[in-house]
Amino acid sequence: MNFLIYLIILALGGYIGYKDILNDFVNKRIAIMQNYALLFILFIMGISLGIDNHVIEYFATIGYQSIVIALFTIIFSILFVKLISKKVLQREERITNDN
Known part of the structure; x- marks a missing residue:
């Protein structure tokens, strides 16, 4: 079920990008938003790795x-x-x- 949600979100983002629905203000800041999202995901992954003792072993x-x-x-x-x-x-x- 999660895979389907990810696929729908990806398709929706692709459609919005293809149709150029977002204004220039948002388009110019997408790279910044992507960087912050990536840093947040890496932070969460680091926490998950630190909690899991098997990974450390x-x-x-x-x-x-x-x-x-x-x-x-x-x-x-x-x-x-x-x-x-x-x-x-x-x-x-x-x-x-x-x-």
Whole structure:
């Protein structure tokens, strides 16, 4: 049920952004609101982690796994961006040369 609520909220936000319903005042401050919301979520997550004794016991294992996942994510993101940007640049050069 929670997933459905999240999906509805996400779709509603996407619709509002797509239709440009919000005025310029709100649009300019969305980044600030996102930062504060993110900081609040991180704060709550920190409290939850601090309360859970199992997380503290397995912190070394969790940390190692997190580092491995982060490194693979970074490496493959860079490789993917290089591959895609190379393809896009080649396509742009072909279009430019055709004209």
